Amino acid sequence: MSLSVIYALLFYAATLVLVIGVARKIAIYSKTPQPLKIPTTPAPLTTSGVVWRMAKEVAVFQSLFKSNKWIWLFGWLFHVALALVLMRHLRYVTEPVWFWVNWVQPFGKYAGFAMLAGLGGLWLRRIVVDRVRYISSPSDHLMLLLLMAIAVSGLAMKYVDHTDIVALKGFMLGLMYFDWQPLPGNPLLITHLSLVLLLMFIFPISKLLHAPGLFFSPTRNQTDNPREVRHVAGWSAK
Amino acid sequence: MPGVRIMMRVAVLLFLVTPVWAGTPVPEIPKGKGQQCVEDTAMMRTNHMEFILHQRDDTMHRGIRTKKHSLKECIECHAVKGDDGMPVSVESPKHFCSVCHRYAAVSIDCFQCHNSKPEIKLTGDRNGQ
Amino acid sequence: MKYPVCREIEGKSSAYVALLVILGGLVALGLGAAIYMEHQGHHVTGMNNQIVWGMPHVFAVFLIVAASGALNVASISSVFGKVVYKPLAPLSGLLAIALLVGGLVVLVLDLGHPDRLIVAMTNYNFKSIFAWNIFLYNGFLAVVAVYLWMLMERRMNTYTKAAGMVAFVWRLILTTGTGSIFGFLVARQFYDAAIMAPMFIVMSFSFGLAVFILVLFVSFWGTGRPMGEVIVDRMRSLLSLFVLAVLFLVAIFHVTNLYATEHHGIESFILRDGGIYTMMFWVGYVFVGSVLPLLLLNFSGSSRSEVVAVSAGLVILGGLAMMYVIIIGGQAYPLVMFPGYEVVSDFSDGVVNVYRPSLPEILLGMGGVAFALTIVAFGVKVLRFLPLSLADKDIDPHYRPDTAGGATASGA
């Protein structure tokens, strides 16, 4: 089997694992009982207040900011940069490319470096700070290293050894149209794609599930109205 | 489980709207004049910017005016004619550079200053002196 | 005396929200103006091939000069050990960063190619004072950020003095660099003078303090935090001193020029025949920006915070007028290429160059100011920059309740 076929099949498999895996986790989260009202105060009293609070959590990591400035700095830097980088990558799966992706493009280019800096800071923390090193498991380190390796291989393609991105886009679109196109055999590209595939495979069983998990945090997503509304959830509902 | 049912419906819907019948959109790269580009095609596809960049600095700062990697020669050789028989500018999606650069959403700065069309030669190259 | 404590402002009042909305609107207008200028090209501005730097540069240079001056209060506290100023140091640092960022944004957005900012960061010509300034500006941001960290995180407090010292030296070099942008221009009659650097340093003291006073007082009025007479009086005398110092150096600058016959042309242009520039100089800078505030600060018989705030506002207006005279006036006067000859050409040789500021330019400049203030307004909400109290009993080591009378908390 040729490289292109192997990677095409891998991409389908990885997508299935990612989508089904994360969906399954979300289903589990949604069924997990939340027996008590435990929003951390000061908490919003209305649903729209909760939406606003969640929006701030998602966009600026508010509670992290309040608890630790350094983790916030590196973490937020990494996530925002990642968002930009992902938007930049949309050009490989849209034709014609959405107009706003063209605008994001130049920023996404430098966001790669910011992403690496953020990850580097987070990893440094796990090495340098005694208490954090003690509680860090191998998987904590490995996830950071995997993300850093993805960033480095991506940046290397941009700045060191170019790859034929027109052919690459053909390959990616080919996957979507079920009309497979050849994948350029550039070693850096293969490395980059393999690492991303790995990430997709392990995402549903990794700590990266904090992404959907955030929305299910009872301390964040509950309204502070235990006296006004009777709280009924989970096992206590029966 | 209503959640799972909804997700399955969405999955089916996504599958339905995916245009399986259409072929993958790939750019049709116009052929240049002559038999062969100045470098191997695969090399040009990945590294043309490096060649042009290197030549640009050599020409600009050191006065080296060899033609092999000169942008002017790229434009001459790869000009694409429009409906009116005249070479099209980079604004046109048919322009040699535009075809791929639009596809890959990579902006080109060259043509803010450089002409993207070959010079119209009236009496050859001898209007000097 | 209690240890001075800074706290975030609550930032939920409708006045605060309104402030953010207004500032945000101004920033959006400025950004829109910049996009318009870049898209159309600079022909939509008042700038042309004779007056190459215009309104954006007046605002940008003012903001950059004021930025280094805004750090003064922090320096006085950390470097020179004046306890009274200690609670003001964090705000001073924040304002310094905000003003510099605001100024740089304006400068960058006015470039012919703001998209090539990365080129400016990766290609350096070390003979250019401009390239040095890029280092100095970025370095200033980093140095002040570290200084704020040392200042605001308790376990780092021991390094505050060292970091404050570095920041202080850095800001002096930075303003020297800004002044030298003009001082190194051998071609132009009005620039090309070594005194530009010290003059800019003193200007930074004055303009920076004026901006600091306004921001401080307004935020105290807005939050209802108590402010005593001691701090207001310190600000009053400090501003008065700086305004006087600038006036002195400006006078020296012109007197030196007037002594050399070669410079009589440009001096009579600025001081006597320059129309708008002469007006800007005498009315804008000398009267409104210097004499009036000096009178208010020293002879109005009042050291109420309102009087000091109004004076600070006048100093800022005078500062902008001075920047206009230096930057635009200096370019309006024709280049002297052929001494002793009358020069005529179809390219504005030998005539006073005309400049009409356009709306987009002004909006861009205002946008930069608004952006700087947005950073401050947002900064005091999310981090502990603003002191809880500047009442005499909280900050003055020599405070004795019996002698202070009823003067405490008068400012609020």
Add this chain to the structure above:
Amino acid sequence: MANNDTNIDQYRRRFLERSTAVLAAGVIAPGVFLHTVANARPADEAVTSKVRWGMLVDSGKCKTGCDKCVKACEVENGLTRTGRPEIDAQWIRKVTLKNKQTGHTTSLPMLCQHCAEPPCVDVCPTGASFKRADGIVLVDKHICIGCRYCMMACPYKARSFIHEDITDQKAHAPRGKGTVESCTFCVHRVDKGQSPACVSACDEGAMVFGDMNDPQSEISQRLREVQSMEIRGDLGLNLGVRYQGI
């Protein structure tokens, strides 16, 4: 593939055209180009500081009201007028001088003086303003950020900022919005062994162009013979453009 064939034919025809042009130039050049400049440098050879290009302007021969040099420059480099002179690019301009004491008037062309110590190069933050080894001062528009500090620094007002979008540039004179430009001494012509367009266009023989480092060149001989001056010589910039008869 008829289309392809014609392409190849065109390619061949052009190739032949060029070869003959080069051949002809090689044969005729020694005679025709004698009064212009030294032999053209091979295309793959870098410029060196052995050569210093310079120009001598004889203001005595320069006629008031004549602007052939200005027009030639515009045609050669594709400079177009926008109708708003304050933002028009001006690489070379005619200046009329009137002595305030004596009333004597002189006319002369002003252009980039191609200083040996150019202030524009000193102040440029990115190094976009640079001097080629052979003394020609240029703007590398690829790294020009459009800050206009060089325009502030130039004692001769020789530089222009491009205020608008430009299309259909000459292939040998790329220029675009947001960058600064100035007289290039027609570097593309000089590299081919020709004189700048303005010099070729001047019927009065008021402009001489050549290698100031070569004692045998016409410009060096003239500079030895006649009294010449540099504009704002007080700045000590060692100019590549000298004036005679001011």
